[in-house]
Amino acid sequence: MADYYNYLIVVLLMVIGLYIVMAQANLVKKLIGLNIFQTSVFIFYISTAKVSGGTAPIVVEGAELYSNPLPQVLILTAIVVGIATMSLALALVLRIKRAYGSVEEDVILEQDKPC
């Protein structure tokens, strides 16, 4: 059980995030769900990088075993890229609010219906 606990949690967080994206109508809430989803992927990568008994991948005297630096690099950059793209999405939400006066999906779809 403890062997797979990290991965089970990743799956849970992933579906919770996706559920928010699908089921909740508020656009800001959807983005928060997307953030949960995104973080679950980070946790997945970082979990695969961990080596039992290993230490952080910085050379120190006497350390034999290091955790894998490669997934850490990928996620490190992904976090910063993630917040940059997330802010672009937030900017679009602000523009939607300006154009439609609402960030609720059903209100926006209602307005878009051809009369």
Add this chain to the structure above:
Amino acid sequence: MFAISTLLDISVLTLLVVVALAMVRERDLFATVMLSGIYGLLSASFFVLMDAADVAFTEAAVGAGIFPLLMLTVLTSVGRYEAGARRIRILPLVLMLALAGALFAAVVQMPPFGAVDAPSHAHVAQRYIHESPDEIGIPNMVTSVLASYRGFDTLGEVVVIFTAAVGVVVVLLGGRPKTPQQSSQALMAEHKVLRIVGKMLIPMILLFGLYVQFHGEYGPGGGFQAGVIFAVGIILYAMLFGLSNAQRVVPLGVLRWLVALGVLIYGSVGLASLLAGGEYLNYSVLASDSVTGQHIGIILIELGVGITVASAMVLIFFAFTRATRSRDELEE
């Protein structure tokens, strides 16, 4: 020892799920954003447990700092509460349960957590761990891989950040707001304690950002981490003392140039190594001795990354704050 780390691992992860479930239930977006700050801090703690110090730095500054702040700025414009009653949607729920079942079946076939012989530790990872201290000559393997072995990939990431910042500026500052929105003048103007504590903290945050930037080869750190930490310092200043004061320190026009300057520095290092007879971004040719060349290259491109990331984050925050304020407030 092993038991304690397992226990910590399990409790932090369980807390993450609890916080995520609370976010699903919560109808108050302000509370949801606060929860997402806690979520970011928890995942940063988790990354420390997983030996990923560099990642933890970044997640703490982004997940618990910049992300909730941007969300709060957006909330001043879109309103605090979600419309409509909370209801459970059946179709998404069933789909998600099915997906969870499928993924559970898949993950139990993975190599167990922490296995030394997992396939992801074979291949290139072994080379990075064993060769990089001699080949690149710096102890932090994460920096070696990020800045040198995968330098081309990192250039791509920096360009994405640059593009996203340009996108935000175009979307938000392209046209003036049509209707004046509710005022959010000097977010924390009346909080004396916050202002004074903030004033003491800001220089230290900025100094720490610089330390993380220039110490990235020897300890955890580098351009991405330093960029977000530095940006958090300036954003904190903008929150405590108002946007107009902050813009006097770093004007929007300067930020726009800085965002591009970082990418330019990065790309130029690549060109310099081309002209010196090597491959694009092969720093070994930048000096007579290959390890010195790597050092020069890494310091320069990390500087480029730091400049672009910090100025992109500050620029994005300024754009959001301007876009959510009315015209007369800006002219004040």
